[in-house]
Amino acid sequence: xxxxxxxxxxxxALVGHGGCGKTTILEAxxxxxxxxxxxxxxxxxxxxxxxxxxxxxxGYSISLSVVPVEWNKTKLNFLDTxxxxxxxxxxxxxxxxxxxxxxxxxxxxxxxxxxxxxxxxCKKFGVPTFIFVNKMDKENVDFDQILSDxxxxxxxxxxxxxxxxxxxxxxxxxxAVAESDEELMEKFFEGEAFTDAEFQKGLVKGIAExxxxxxxxxxxxxxxxxxxxxxxxxxxxxxxxxSAPFKGTDDAGEEAERACDPSAPFSAxxxxxxxxxxxxxxxxxxxxxxKMTTGMEIYNPRAEKSEKIGHMFFLRxxxxxxxxxxxxxxxxxxxKLQFAQTGDTLCDKNAHITFPPIEFPEPSLYMAVEPVAKGxxxxxxxxLHKLMEEDPSFETKRNTETKQTLIGGQGExxxxxxxxxxxxxxxxxxxxxxxxxxxxxxxxxNSDVQGKxxxxxxxxxxxGDVHIRFSPSQEEFEFSEELFGGSVPKQYVxxxxxxxxxxxxxxxxxxxxxTNVKAVxxxxxxxxxxxxxxxxxxxxxxxxxxxxxxAKPILLEPVMKVEILVPDEYTGDVMGDMNxxxxxxxxxxxVPGGQKVFAExxxxxxxKYAITLRSMTQARGSFTMEFARYEELPAHxxxxxxxxxxxxxE
Numbered sequence: 001x002x003x004x005x006x007x008x009x010x011x012x013a014l015v016g017h018g019g020c021g022k023t024t025i026l027e028a029x030x031x032x033x034x035x036x037x038x039x040x041x042x043x044x045x046x047x048x049x050x051x052x053x054x055x056x057x058x059g060y061s062i063s064l065s066v067v068p069v070e071w072n073k074t075k076l077n078f079l080d081t082x083x084x085x086x087x088x089x090x091x092x093x094x095x096x097x098x099x100x101x102x103x104x105x106x107x108x109x110x111x112x113x114x115x116x117x118x119x120x121x122c123k124k125f126g127v128p129t130f131i132f133v134n135k136m137d138k139e140n141v142d143f144d145q146i147l148s149d150x151x152x153x154x155x156x157x158x159x160x161x162x163x164x165x166x167x168x169x170x171x172x173x174x175x176a177v178a179e180s181d182e183e184l185m186e187k188f189f190e191g192e193a194f195t196d197a198e199f200q201k202g203l204v205k206g207i208a209e210x211x212x213x214x215x216x217x218x219x220x221x222x223x224x225x226x227x228x229x230x231x232x233x234x235x236x237x238x239x240x241x242x243s244a245p246f247k248g249t250d251d252a253g254e255e256a257e258r259a260c261d262p263s264a265p266f267s268a269x270x271x272x273x274x275x276x277x278x279x280x281x282x283x284x285x286x287x288x289x290x291k292m293t294t295g296m297e298i299y300n301p302r303a304e305k306s307e308k309i310g311h312m313f314f315l316r317x318x319x320x321x322x323x324x325x326x327x328x329x330x331x332x333x334x335x336k337l338q339f340a341q342t343g344d345t346l347c348d349k350n351a352h353i354t355f356p357p358i359e360f361p362e363p364s365l366y367m368a369v370e371p372v373a374k375g376x377x378x379x380x381x382x383x384l385h386k387l388m389e390e391d392p393s394f395e396t397k398r399n400t401e402t403k404q405t406l407i408g409g410q411g412e413x414x415x416x417x418x419x420x421x422x423x424x425x426x427x428x429x430x431x432x433x434x435x436x437x438x439x440x441x442x443x444x445x446n447s448d449v450q451g452k453x454x455x456x457x458x459x460x461x462x463x464g465d466v467h468i469r470f471s472p473s474q475e476e477f478e479f480s481e482e483l484f485g486g487s488v489p490k491q492y493v494x495x496x497x498x499x500x501x502x503x504x505x506x507x508x509x510x511x512x513x514x515t516n517v518k519a520v521x522x523x524x525x526x527x528x529x530x531x532x533x534x535x536x537x538x539x540x541x542x543x544x545x546x547x548x549x550x551a552k553p554i555l556l557e558p559v560m561k562v563e564i565l566v567p568d569e570y571t572g573d574v575m576g577d578m579n580x581x582x583x584x585x586x587x588x589x590x591v592p593g594g595q596k597v598f599a600e601x602x603x604x605x606x607x608k609y610a611i612t613l614r615s616m617t618q619a620r621g622s623f624t625m626e627f628a629r630y631e632e633l634p635a636h637x638x639x640x641x642x643x644x645x646x647x648x649x650e
Contacts, residue, residue, distance in 0.1 A: 004075040006241040006262055006329040011077045011286070012233055013094040015121065016104035017114025018060055018083030021134040023047050024220040025104065025229070026078055029069045032227060035316070048317035049080040054420060062417055063390075064090040064272050066284060066315045066331055074234040077331045083114050085619050086414035089360045089393025090272075091121055093342065096358050097271040097286040097331060100128045100207075100237040102229070107217070108138040111149055113619045119154055128237070129213050131158065132229055137219040147215060154213065157206075161214035163231040170199070176212045177202035200235065208238045240329025246288045248345065251301070251352035258289035258353060262327045265351035266290030266298070270337075270344045271358060275390045277425050283340045284315065284333050288355070290348065292332060293325040299349040303339035306349055311335045342392050360393040362624060363408025365610035367415050368436070370405075372429040380405060383426035387418055394418060401513075402436035411610055437604050438558060439641060440630050441507030442516045445552035446471045451543025453535050464535030466496055467523035470547040477504055478518040488524040488536070495533035496521050499540030508548050509555055509638075511647035515630070517548070555638055556630040558603040564613070564623040567594040573616050581605035582634075600628055 014022040023042055026049050030036045040047035045056035049065040061082040069076045079094035081087075095101060103118045105111065122129045133146055150158045159172055178188035180202045187194065194202065206212035216232055218225015245257040246267070258267045272284040285292065292298075294312050299305075313320040315333045326332035340346065343357040371380055384396040384407065394409040409415045415432065423429050447470045455462040466488065479497045481488075488496070500519050507514040524539075562583070566574045574597060575585055583601030590596075606625060613621045633641065 003323070003325065003327070004330065006260055006327055007239045008073060009075050009077065009240055009327075009329045010100070010233055010237045011079065011098045011240065011329070011331060012237065013079040013081055013091070013098040013101040013127070014104060015081050015091055015094070015101050015118035016083055017106065017109070017112040017118075020083060020104040020106040020109075020112075020114070021220050022080055022083065022104050023049050023061060025132065025134065025226060026067045026069070026080055028220045028223050028226040029071070029076075029078070029230060030067070032223065032230075033069055033071055035069065048319075049078075051318040053424065054417060058417075060084060062087060062090075063274075064094045064284075065317055066333075068314060068316055068331075069230065071230045072234055075330070076230060076233055079331075084413055085114070085117065085614070086409065086411040086417075087393075088117075088121075088410060089391060091118070092125075092360060092393075093271045093358055095121060095125045095127050096269065097284075098127060099240055099243060100130060100233070102130045102132050102233070105131060105133045105146065105150075107133050107135045107141040107143065107146060110146055111153055116153070116620070123210070126210070128207050128210060130207075130229075130232065130237075131213060131215045132225070133215060133217040134220055136217050136224065137222045143217055150215065157211050158213045158215060161216060161232060163228045163235070173203065173212070174199075176206050179211060180206040180209060204236050204238055207236055208243075246355060248353045248355040250354075256353045260328045261289055262291050264289040264328070265348040266292060266296070267345065267347040267351075267353050267355070268292060268298075269355050269358075270340045270342055270346065273340070273342045273389050275386050275425075280336045281340075281389070282315075282333050282335050283337045284331065285346065286331050287326055287328050289328045291325055291327050292334075297349065298346045299352070300339045300344055300346055301352055301354045302341070302344050305339045307338055309334050309337075341389060358392075361410060363393075363395055363410065364623065364625075365411055365415065365608065366406045366408040366435055367432045368402075368404040368406055368434065369419065369430040370433055372431055376428050376430075377405070379426060379428040380422065380430060383422045383428055384418070386426070387421055391418075399435075399438070401438045404433075404436055406435065411614065435607050439510065439512040439633070439645075440556040441509050441512050441514045441548075441553055442556055443470060443472055443548055443551035443553050445550075447547045447550035449543050449547040449550060451539040451541070451546065453538040453542060455535075456530075461527075461530040462532065462535040462538070463527035463530035464492070464532075464537070464539035465525040466521055466536065466539045466543050468496075468500075468540070468543045468547055469520045469522060470544075470551045471518045471520075473516050473518035475518075476515050477501065480518075480520050482520055482522040483524075487526075488521065489526055489531075492526065492531065492533060492536040493521065495536040496540040499537035500544050502537075503541050503544040506647075507553065508545055509553050509647070510642045510645035512555070512645070514548065515556070519544075519547075555633040555641055557633045559600055559628050559631050560603050560606055560625045561628040562597075562599045562601055562606065562609075562623055562625045564597040564599065564621060565591060565594060566597060566617055566621040570617040570621060571595050571597065574613070574621065577612065577616060581609075602631075603627075 027039045031039045049067050065080050067078045081091045081094040101122045178184045184202050216229045240260040245259040247257045250256040267288045268285045270283045274282040313322045345355045452465045504514045581601045583599050586598040588595050
């Protein structure tokens with residue numbers, strides 16, 4: 001693959017609903033340009049962009065891949081993104097590296113949820129958009145109806161285009177083209193025709209500003225319309241060198257920018273990382289300015305480290321084509337960069353800039369992982385952290401209280417893929433289990449008890465005796481003493497407090513931590529010879545168990561604050577479901593496209609809410625959740641929780 005100048009490069013993300021044919025379009029494009037001798041099929045597991053073993057096995061894209069296609073002296077760097085919603089992080093990465101996006105629509109299905117989501121992502125990130133209506137070879141397909149539906153959904157800027165553009169299309173586009181430029185608008189009102197150069201310039205600008213969305217129709221399987229698509233992209237996607245400068249901050253935190261110019265200081269964005277246990281780490285890099293060459297020293301502002309570019313290449317799926325340089329606007333890869341992570345900026349050490357990091361969604365579903373074989377905990381932790389480099393849209397954390405390792409992701413598919421990769425890449429098998437709920441225990445009443453520890457077994461004995469009042473408190477734990485007359489010597493009071501604090505870690509009902517308790521040591525007795533700190537610590541623990549048990553102990557459960565974004569038509573279902581979860585609706589406010597519902601619900605009812613919400617709203621709903629407070633567990637659930645805890649009160 002020869003080197004291309006910045007004005008001859010186009011970076012285009014392929015986005016859309018799962019199964020709409022993104023990967024097949026690339027196969028058709030590669031066949032047409034002679035890069036492959038026969039067209040691969042997703043079903044056969046032999047496509048260029050779905051090369052990962054897991055993708056071949058599953059029959060759908062999991063990871064973002066780069067597939068350059070050389071067409072009419074232009075390099076089209078296609079970024080093939082997964083269609084399944086669990087892998088939205090990959091879509092975000094692809095859109096950050098692209099000048100434009102093609103939303104692929106399945107003609108036999110029309111506008112699907114993934115079509116809407118792709119459109120919303122393109123608008124959110126300000127990426128100019130094209131639409132390819134694929135699978136036009138299917139029976140009973142009505143293109144005019146699809147175009148009408150697209151215009152109803154996404155606006156009248158959605159227009160059919162061909163190459164060359166027919167007179168009818170030109171007429172339909174003229175007003176939209178005129179709106180892109182004041183001079184053209186003036187000409188339009190005066191009834192003057194645009195020259196071909198003016199029309200092209202206005203069309204490119206209108207597309208770049210998001211006012212025009214060209215629609216191309218075809219069938220990748222039948223090799224129809226793919227050449228038109230590539231012609232349109234080569235002509236009407238703004239070259240990186242014409243795009244607005246990339247904004248960032250310099251080392252003083254001031255605003256800075258870089259134009260996509262090969263002669264400017266080097267800067268780049270790592271938009272994807274591939275972790276291979278055998279080959280090592282591969283960083284996919286979009287060069288924003290300057291030139292990247294083998295052996296050059298680069299600086300990573302996040303890591304505050306410099307390192308050298310060693311092995312450098314262009315990727316086409318898994319195939320690597322070595323190169324010693326790549327210019328601004330192009331996409332290249334480098335292996336074994338020690339410090340680079342997805343979202344990092346790389347730059348010239350003498351011209352610092354940091355670009356905004358890539359936006360990844362917060363995990364909405366957490367599952368716990370347990371090793372199948374004992375002693376694999378370390379391997380699981382190490383494997384998960386390596387996989388997080390590859391996919392920063394999931395996270396892993398250790399819940400020290402429940403002693404569980406948790407994986408958080410966008411849904412069951414993503415979490416399932418992560419555990420499958422753990423086995424395939426790192427040789428460690430795990431099972432997925434539900435999260436444990438961190439309940440708490442407290443008291444609702446008061447008690448006044450004695451704790452006496454007396455032990456005589458030849459030689460020195462042990463003697464400690466305390467009288468303690470227990471009552472509810474607003475604080476986690478309150479301790480005070482009201483001793484008089486030396487009933488308990490002052491040197492033993494800290495031991496009493498320590499004994500009580502240690503007992504707070506395990507309650508009497510189900511062994512959960514105890515909270516919001518006040519303890520007042522007000523009397524006791526001691527022995528000149530047999531009393532010591534340990535004896536008073538034990539006496540305090542005896543008093544605690546007795547005192548808490550007599551002070552109406554209760555279980556507390558964590559309650560979460562939930563915000564749900566939901567289209568209007570599903571609001572009733574979502575609110576009804578929230579009531580079934582022992583939730584409370586706190587309020588609602590209208591937002592574009594629907595409602596934001598504010599609610600509270602117990603954590604125990606919300607661990608798999610992501611799955612339910614997705615199926616209830618056809619994946620159109622989303623939510624965020626955070627801890628609010630602890631509340632008393634309803635009486636009818638207490639016995640079940642105690643039984644599940646396996647705790648035996650002593």
